[in-house]
Amino acid sequence: MSGAEVIVQVFAGEGVEVMFGYSGGAILPVYDAVFRYNAEHPRANGGEAMPLIVPANEQGAGFMAAGYARASGKVGVAVVTSGPGATNMVTPVRDSMADSIPLVVICGQVGTAAIGSDAFQEAPISNIMGACAKHVFLVTDAAQLEATMRTAFTLARSGRPGPVVVDVPKDVQNTALAWRGSGELALSGYRTRLRTVEQATLSDTDCAALFTALMRAQRPLIYAGGGVIAAEAADALRAFVDAFGLPVTTTLMGLGGFDSTGPLALHLLGMHGTAYANYAVEDCDFVLALGARFDDRVAGVPDKFAPRAKFIAQVDIDPSEIGKVKAVDWHHVGPLTRALDRLTAYGRAHGLHPQLTAWHAHVAELKRAHAMNYDRASALVQxxxxxxxxxxxxxxxxxxxxxxxxxxxxxxxxxxxxxxxxxxxxxxxxxxxxxxxxxxxxxxxxxxxxxxxxxxxxxxxxxxxxxxxxxxxxxxxxxxxxxxxxxxxxxxxxxxxxxxxxxxxxxxxxxxxxxxxxxxxxxxxxxxxxxxxxxxxxxxxxxxxxxxxxxxxxIDPDAGVYPMVGPGASYAQMITGDFIPSRAAPVAHEDSPSHMF
Missing domain, CATH: 3.40.50.970 (Thiamin diphosphate (ThDP)-binding fold, Pyr/PP domains)
Structure with missing residues (x-):
């Protein structure tokens, strides 16, 4: 079959249900192969097996694929042409890399003989995307196309998820190839590191060290990030909280990782987090960070984050995140669900039950006294x-x-x-x-x-x-x-x-x-x-x-986002606005460096 047909067959083998993209000269063979595949594999309801959704712009295609991936947990797929089609994908690719979203992006490219000649609609995508994606492949050897395609899906979904770009010259798409039906690229270094992380387990000594600190704590808190979502660890987190009673606050990316309506839920923390979540972070003496990276929207000034915490623990799939922003006292690099299951089992087996009645009462009072609120009497739509x-x-x-x-x-x-x-x-x-x-x-x-x-x-x-x-x-x-x-x-x-x-x-x-x-x-x-x-x-x-x-x-054009932690300020100094009670006078400095975004 042709290289284009190989790409579509790998899509089918990987369970791709829908793809997003905009056509163009350098990707026409793939689009034609998709068309023919759908004609040959109609669904029982009359729909297409792998519909290709056409947006108004390639950037839209990238964000559609990302939205699909975020909502489903599966790999999102975008297929675009060379040159401007591919460069319009840069922002969605970088966006997905920053939020750890699994994408596979197929870009058409000018023929291999024309690469580097400033041919019509040529762009050096492997160079451009190399700084934005988890990995980029430029397939110049057609014999490697099938293995490269499968490897792209493995890379996108494994470890810390991310976007993988495959740049496929038009002559490679048209090359006649023998279909193998299996096989990936070696990538021995990546697979060795991945195997080490995925097989990591917590020993009794590791568990004992964490629980020793937890049992000494009077005000422990879980800080849950997007890694809880990516790892499908919400059930494991719920079981851990049910067993040991730690309140949970989540990052912007972690929303939904813990039911925000529960009594131990503190909702969002950070620059525009709830006042009660931020005050709980100020008050806590133990932090367990799960799939969270202490980013600047949360940690702000790292030395001022959780200033009373005597013990900070961190679990993440990415070893580079451990201690990157904030020094931690205990850490584990490995799959989050397995780690939480192991900790829950250990704590239950040893009869460990933190006595947190006073802390629960404190958290409940924070939620009552510093609830979200606004000008409900205003004549304007709020x-x-x-x-x-x-x-x-x-x-x-x-x-x-x-x-x-x-x-x-x-x-x-x-x-x-x-x-x-x-x-x-x-x-x-x-x-x-x-x-x-x-x-x-x-x-x-x-x-x-x-x-x-x-x-x-x-x-x-x-x-x-x-x-x-x-x-x-x-x-x-x-x-x-x-x-x-x-x-x-x-x-x-x-x-x-x-x-x-x-x-x-x-x-x-x-x-x-x-x-x-x-x-x-x-x-x-x-x-x-x-x-x-x-x-x-x-x-x-x-x-x-x-x-x-x-x-x-x-809406009211003067409506503001409050609470707000200003540049250089701690959570204790956040601005809560006119309708959310504050514990302290807010600090705002006019004409100061803002580090706005």
């Missing part, structure tokens, strides 16, 4: 009220994607997340334009689930062309645009640290009519909400609509 209304209907069971900005943080704060893979957001990269295409990918992963994109007026502009993709494929995605007529998060920082100089962040002169735009792209339900009195009824109607729906909400 974004928090919109999200609370949606949350009442969905009860923490919708799949929620977001763009990046204030709306992202409000969604993280005001939604409940009862299970993993219901929260899809660009965490580390903070990529505007992520929300809409990610929701599309998630809807393909879960056709029967309610998928909602919570977006901002500035963020959705980045990939607004994908509104048409929603209606083209008749996806029942619900899109909410919280419109504050500008770059709200940037303006919030400009208010606090730049004396209100709104340089380039005010969009009040822009003329976009989002409702008309949605209608033009085929949304039968597209409305604007401006009156607070109609909020509840509009939200109910919006969510109940059977099909794609678009809701623009004109």
């Amino acid at each position: 974004p928090y009220a919109v999200l609370e209304a949606i949350n009442r209907h969905t009860q923490g069971r919708a799949v929620v994607s977001t763009g990046v900005g204030q709306h992202q943080m409000w969604a993280a704060q005001y939604f409940d997340f009862r299970a993993p893979r219901h929260w899809l957001t660009s965490g580390s990269m903070g990529t505007m334009g992520f929300g809409l295409p990610a929701a599309i990918g998630a809807q393909f992963a879960h056709p029967d689930k309610l998928v909602i994109d919570i977006d901002g007026d500035a963020s959705i502009r980045m990939n607004i062309g994908e509104l048409e993709t929603v209606t083209t494929y008749n996806l029942p995605v619900k899109v909410v645009v919280l419109n504050n007529v500008g770059d709200g998060m940037v303006r919030q920082w400009q208010k606090l640290y730049f004396k209100g100089r709104f340089a380039a962040s005010d969009k009040s002169l822009h003329k976009k009519d989002f409702v008309l735009a949605a209608q033009a792209d085929g949304f039968a339900w597209a409305r604007r909400l401006e009156d607070k009195a109609t909020l509840e009824a509009t939200i109910a109607d919006f969510l109940a609509f059977d099909g794609p729906a678009f809701l623009e909400v004109m």
